[in-house]
Amino acid sequence: MTAERHRIAVCPGSYDPITNGHLDVIARAAAIFDEVVVAVVDLPVRKGGTLFSIEDRLGFIEHSSAHLPNVRVEPFSTLIVDFAREQGANTIVKGLRAISDFEYELEMNQLNRIQTEEVDTLYLMASPQYSFLSSSGVKELATFGGNIGGLVPAEVARRLQEELWR
Amino acid sequence: MTAERHRIAVCPGSYDPITNGHLDVIARAAAIFDEVVVAVVDLPVRKGGTLFSIEDRLGFIEHSSAHLPNVRVEPFSTLIVDFAREQGANTIVKGLRAISDFEYELEMNQLNRIQTEEVDTLYLMASPQYSFLSSSGVKELATFGGNIGGLVPAEVARRLQEELWR
Amino acid sequence: MTAERHRIAVCPGSYDPITNGHLDVIARAAAIFDEVVVAVVDLPVRKGGTLFSIEDRLGFIEHSSAHLPNVRVEPFSTLIVDFAREQGANTIVKGLRAISDFEYELEMNQLNRIQTEEVDTLYLMASPQYSFLSSSGVKELATFGGNIGGLVPAEVARRLQEELWR
């Protein structure tokens, strides 16, 4: 039996914006690991657009995960495995919803493991009530004035309506 | 940030017999968690046959994981979430190889989470060189005298040939 | 625009036993069609076992769908398309949960359409909370003393415990 180490997990994503499905994965990771770093992709604008700025996306997560004491939020703009090592994390945690997630993650997983053997990735199956939920689906729905309550935190719902209906 | 806890993960399976793909998952879990309990299904014979007895299956795993100090092996015959709680584990770790694994695990995952919210399941993607490897495939191959070196520990390969060719 | 016809849909299955997921599909079909016939496979015993008798399986459905006035329950032992025509139905309705359901149903669909052009099959996507639920999963869970409340009607839960624990 090994000595207890401080176990840090990184939850990466673009979070444009965070959904209640993302929050479910983050909270479940926070129950398993000592510390969770939510890592938000921060790419130069020319790399293709997010709807919300990096500041907004970080803020939404900070507010909606404030009740989870062992969670913090950071931007990143390098390879995720390099970011994880900088944070002292040897684990990445991601949610899996569907076959297409699975295939994409399988590919990413192998490419990441070629980069370093020090960081591995673990997956959580999406909870049924969030298995159909994605940031892009929510944005699509909001564009047409659909009801997005229950899908995203209240602050995000309000800001989506401001962005997409002005 | 929470205090470090002793983190135990359970790796369940029938392991009939253990393959090098199973060992890869167990070793990767042992690098992430403080302690790993390999849990081997022990059902009454009438429940349908394993090729190897529970004693053999436990032994194969003990011998082939002897170099991993934070791994131990136990039989179980209850719901896996109940077994995990008895062991003080709040995490189950399983390998994912293919779409059919994914679908089965998704179903199991939700049924298990209905049983208790205290135990969650994390998945590791199979390493490419083991992505095609299953106990049943190895047994099939051994039946026809195929080469199973590199697929299972040496002791298992020898015993498979004894069982299937006598 | 055509004149209104009396539209009958058939919901076939072995229902061994009925789950709350089956009931969800039946109720949704009953909201769309004028009449729903729940068709329960009744095969000779040698064809491989159901846990519950045809009488039990019919009874469970009758009791749990008693609140749906346009639903009735019938056994069948022929090709489902032949049964549908005998009932005056030109539609079969089935639930889809996962990729493996999809593939199996796609195959059945084409084989059925070769039998007759008069009967077509429509599919309902399983509700998220039932997307992981199958009769065999429930029986497996019950065998190990798991909690199956919320997964099947109360009468079925009680009978499963009697059957599997005596």
Added chain:
Amino acid sequence: MTAERHRIAVCPGSYDPITNGHLDVIARAAAIFDEVVVAVVDLPVRKGGTLFSIEDRLGFIEHSSAHLPNVRVEPFSTLIVDFAREQGANTIVKGLRAISDFEYELEMNQLNRIQTEEVDTLYLMASPQYSFLSSSGVKELATFGGNIGGLVPAEVARRLQEELWR
């Protein structure tokens, strides 16, 4: 048994352009429901381009479905469930061809059902001869001068050649 109601189904899509696979689904829906409304997405140009104008897309469907007396064609630019309710329809009917269709539709299905419980979606499995057919595939083929006879109505084939080869 409930009284017969006038059952309207909505078949939504961008139909850019309609294919013989779309027509197969529309005709099968028209055999099951009293009335079928083919609903054609009409989004502002900035939302990303269709090859054909909304007028063209509506016209192609009207001409090729003229033999189906209980089918009519309408543009829509709201949430599909809102459009369905305006039309007095409680059912949406869509075709399913492949796993990727299935996953997308499963996600859309759950998002739509959150909007309203009054409208449900039913799926028809694509007929084998159209299981590989999509508007984008036809456009790709036409771009390279491929033979698209048998894949789309004759008028559409002619117009595709005009658009893509001028």
Added chain:
Amino acid sequence: MTAERHRIAVCPGSYDPITNGHLDVIARAAAIFDEVVVAVVDLPVRKGGTLFSIEDRLGFIEHSSAHLPNVRVEPFSTLIVDFAREQGANTIVKGLRAISDFEYELEMNQLNRIQTEEVDTLYLMASPQYSFLSSSGVKELATFGGNIGGLVPAEVARRLQEELWR
């Protein structure tokens, strides 16, 4: 550019019984390779039952492929890669119908390639009209008196009715 060699492909299966989908794959392989050996699994009875004897299964294929001069039929009871080498073939050809075929074949492919580097496997996508067709589906259909004309050769249809209805 290498000198032309005599290229032999092996098409293995249990062919219990051969379907028109199998014949489509065999004929397409015969158009690509110089010689095609249809290899029929011949296992001891205790290995689990085929409906038809090895003699019947071989005979059905011989009769239905008699118009293809470069096709011959052989039983085999070893690893398929060993059989291929005995026949002087460096290629196995199989049909792919669905995701579940794909996953199974991917696994088999890698296990076979571990056995020898001299034999590789090529796959043909099933023609749409046979994409839903399997020996087990045909047997199921025949058991219930369904119409199997167009799915199997006439001789097979007649014999299936004799076997399953006597």
Added chain:
Amino acid sequence: MTAERHRIAVCPGSYDPITNGHLDVIARAAAIFDEVVVAVVDLPVRKGGTLFSIEDRLGFIEHSSAHLPNVRVEPFSTLIVDFAREQGANTIVKGLRAISDFEYELEMNQLNRIQTEEVDTLYLMASPQYSFLSSSGVKELATFGGNIGGLVPAEVARRLQEELWR
């Protein structure tokens, strides 16, 4: 048994750039067929960008396949089946890595077979060590300074770093 013909296979792709996975498929095709033509898509610039010019992409393949005497490289800008016929090839060979490849290829396969019955397509399963490898994944990795040695030929790795880091 037919007389030996000179068997030519075409391996089409955009190869932007070629990876070691592509090379594995090309080498395996070259072991099965008398001659292999690697066909590189050459579309007008407005059709959407490749990172490397057609000259670069052709050159990378020529250099990295120079050890395979029966392989040559050609650009094409027509339907692949038309190109195959011009080359005297009746076979296209492609690699299959994942479910999404399978679905796309199934669709393409049927569209191609409608164009001509003279050309058929055969698929090779990706070798495990390349099952996660795609040109776009490599480019993504290179953009972030990841290690791409072992994934592409050395010349390609050098040029990727020049293109993406200047």
